[in-house]
Amino acid sequence: MTRHTIQDCVIFGAGDYYGDTPIIPQNAYVVAADGGLDHTRAFGIDTDAIIGDFDSVSDDFSAYIGLKNITRLPSEKDETDMLSAVKIGWAQGARRFHIYGGLGGRLDHTLANMQMLARVACHGGIGFLHGNGFVATSIADATLDFAAWDAPNRSMVSVFAHSDRAHGVTIRGLKYEVDDVDLRNTRALGVSNEFLMDVASTISVRDGILDITFSAGAPSPTWRTTRGPEGPDALGELDLEISSLLARR
Structure with missing residues (x-):
């Protein structure tokens, strides 16, 4: 697996x-997605780009x-x-995304964001959803490495197959370990694993996509993938048109 110099968004x-x-992170590209603009203003954070339909901001678009x-x-x-915001960051060269305000709340938005992470992973990038004491991510044909840390008791990490089958899943350094097994997205076998105190850990998948959630207190993992990062247009153009799928009456 290869390591790449990665721009953060x-x-x-x-x-x-x-x-x-x-x-x-230093030199990160910062994007506010719709009502996220209210949060950047509350935190006093400058943005590099702002995007959305502006149906959830506190003021009128004007x-x-x-x-x-x-x-x-x-x-x-x-x-x-949110996907549009990721596309903007991707076009600027970012391949690692840290996303706030995308977990919890509306379940449909959370599910959409998890699908978005899988899409990013398939194109050779990685995204992290932060919120409520947890981080969620997706990896495709890749490895996450966690450094050893002073993990409190029951510091949770869970692993799910996102693709129909995830082949060659290996988990080392956690309470429950597996070696080169296949997981299916219709059976949750990787729920409620645990970090061990002062033990480095690894989660990898040879072929397929994994969804992973872990305690926000864990060290930020390093990431390796066999999928080289794709070009600036890999995620597609911004969706600037009214949907053609709308029922016409």
Whole structure:
């Protein structure tokens, strides 16, 4: 597996932040997705880009006219504001995304964001959803390595197959270990594993996609993948049109 020099992108969504203060990596590209703009203002964080249909911001859209790098999307579109924000960061060269305000709240948005993480992973990137004491991510043909840390009792980590089958799953250094097994997305065998105190750990999948959730207190994992990062257009263009799937009456 190869390591790549990766640009970070931090995205602010409109959801709950659970009292967390977002961490901005050095030189990260910062995007506010719709109502996430209210959160960046509350935190005093400058944005590099703003995007959304602006149905969840505190002010009318007219209040934001004139802000730099702002893109207004139609409300009746096929893709979410969050995916559009990821596309902007991807086009700027980011391949690692830290997303706040995208977990909890509306279940449909949480599921959409998990599907989005899998899409990013399939193209050679990685995203992390932060919220409520946990982090969620997806990996495709990849490995996550966690450094040893002073893990409190029952510091949880769970592993799920996102693809129909995830082949060659190996878990080392956690309470429950497996070696080169296959997981299916219709059977949850990887729920409620645990970090061990002062033990480094690894989660990998040879062929397929895994969804992984872990305690926010864990060290930020390093990431290796056999999928080289794809070009700036890999995720597609922004969805700027009203959906053609709308029923016409």
